[in-house]
Amino acid sequence: MQRLSAANIVSFINQLDKSITYNYIDARNKGLIEIINADLPEGPIRIKRWNPSKGESSVGKKIEPISSELIWRIANAFIPDQPINFDRVLAGSYNTRSVLEALLAYTPQFHFAYPGRIETNGGKAVIKQGHKHLIWTPDEPHTAGKIKEIKTQVVISELPAQEATYDALVLSSEPTIEPMIDIAIKRRHAQIQIALYFIGKQLNFRTWIAQNDKGIMYQNKKIGEFEGVISRLQDEKLLTAYQDAAKAALLIDCIWFKNGKLMPAVMEVEHSTGVTSGLTRMKKFKDLFIGLEDLRYVIVASDEDRAKVIKEANHPQFRDLNIRFFPYSAVEELYSLCQRRKIKGVTESFLDCYMEPVLVDQN
Template sequence: MRKLSASNLVASINQLDKNTFFNYINPKTKGLIKIDSVDLPEGPIRIKRWDSSKGGSEAKTKVETISSEMIWRVANSFHQNQPINLDRVLGGSYNTRSVLEALLAYTPEFYFCYPGRIENKAGFTSIKHGHKHLIWKPDLPHRIGVIEKINTEIVISEMPALDAFYDSLVLTENNIEAKELDIAIQRRHAQIQIALYFIGHQLNFRTWIAQNDKGILYQNKKIGEYDGVISSLKDEKLMSAYGDAVQAALLIDCIWFKNGTLMPAVMEIEQSTGVTSGLSRMKNFKDKFPPFPTRYVIVAPDEDRAKVIREANKPQFKDLNTRYFPYSAVEELYALCQRRKIKGISEEFLDCYMEPILN
């Protein structure tokens, strides 16, 4: 099953004629779109748009940007033959979302459609006419440069099925290294760290949380005090005989242990620091620990995939055989654990979410 990436979407849009004016999908939306330039491999895409009925023209119009972050969010939302509403995916953010939607529809693998909408009122369910969606059909390409509608019998429940919720998360002063630190970035790092703990807990793993992060408060309780969080690596059976490895692991963001005999994953979260720092920390740990089967994992935003692959494939890190665990996959697995309380599965289940990236 193919998986879309930002580079796939950008490459497809780059094939469109840059001298052509494109219409929006909805004929009621007046105006024209023109591609100004495309940065390969993952954007941004620069466009111009104007409404001639309001006196607009290409010459009077400034260049706007469709960001790489936006493109990644859209790419991660698509699965083959499943309709996607970009307004819902993007949460109303990004004022160029209708432009990206239109440009994708002009590429061969995307169609627009109107799937039915499930409506539930007072316990009675009915199917109503749905809203406009895009659908990715790579096995049924149409001609490039035209918009094609496709009929579908799919119906959509507009109630979200897998949302990840983070509540009551507080950062203590010990977690803030300097006044100029971007707290929003630090908070996101902490959210992902907490999600990894709960995933591990649901899979019956014991979890090491970096020594300097144990004071993070979640639901009025320090994360270091949660059930299954390891207080000292010296007490962990696998680690007790290797003092140098214990020291090397103290600041690693998250390590999962199982049954005293397994280490399913060693993970570094790279929200604001360079990927190299996390790789170096894991490499230092690996060099001080006897050869042992585990997964060395960089957990990072979806839009950082190319950077993670580039850094992980440098010669000094090759022996880590690094895996990439994107934030979207973390949140998908976290939400699954929240809703379904999965159990009885092997650690190989993780391989469905962690992408091998060694070239």
């Protein structure tokens, strides 16, 4: 399936004529938008906006950024020929979301549409006129600099989309050899580790959680005490003959094991410390562990860190890891799927749908 990246979106908008102004999709909004510049490859995009009907002009208007984070969140929401509602995807956040929506509509690969929406009244489903959506139509481009409505037979349910949710967690008070980091950042790191554990549990994997993170409290219990969490890595069947490798892996954030014979993924969650530390830990482990070939070595990081992951993973000393990128959005999509559908019976190759290979061919 084709997927969009932030770099795609920034490139599309950067190709629009910067000498003209652009209207919003909704004709009731009399504002104008001017593209100032775009930082390639992944933003931000800088714009000015003003409303002539209110006596405003571009003179004196501040330059505003459309952030890389916003661009990545929208990029990850698009599937070819499927409408998305910007406000729903972004939960009403980001004050430049309508600007990004409008500018995308002027690029050739995006149309706007008003799909029907299902309302339930008294137990009876009724299809009514829907709200404005944007559709990515890579196979049906239109003229650049124009906006074009497309008719669609898609009907949108008014039920809220399933989101990944986490119960309350308490961070470990046990000493750690790593530097102190911001509490909000460390909490996000812990949430992702918890999501990885539950994904692994649903796929019938046993999970190693980094030795210094086992004290995280979740659902009134230390995560190290959860069913299927490995207590001693050195005793794991695959590693009994590789004790030096087991010791090297003690601080790796998450490792999945299956049936005592397979290791579906070795993962480092990089939220604040940079990518190199995780790559170095996995590289040391790989050099000491020769029991299995073609393991998945994975960097789990926020979507906007994709370029950084690609850059670091392609350094000569790390290329033999053949790193895969598992963005937070994909983690939470898979976690949500496990929560809702209780998937089972899939092979570990199912993970390849969510993990992007990032090794760049140098030939």
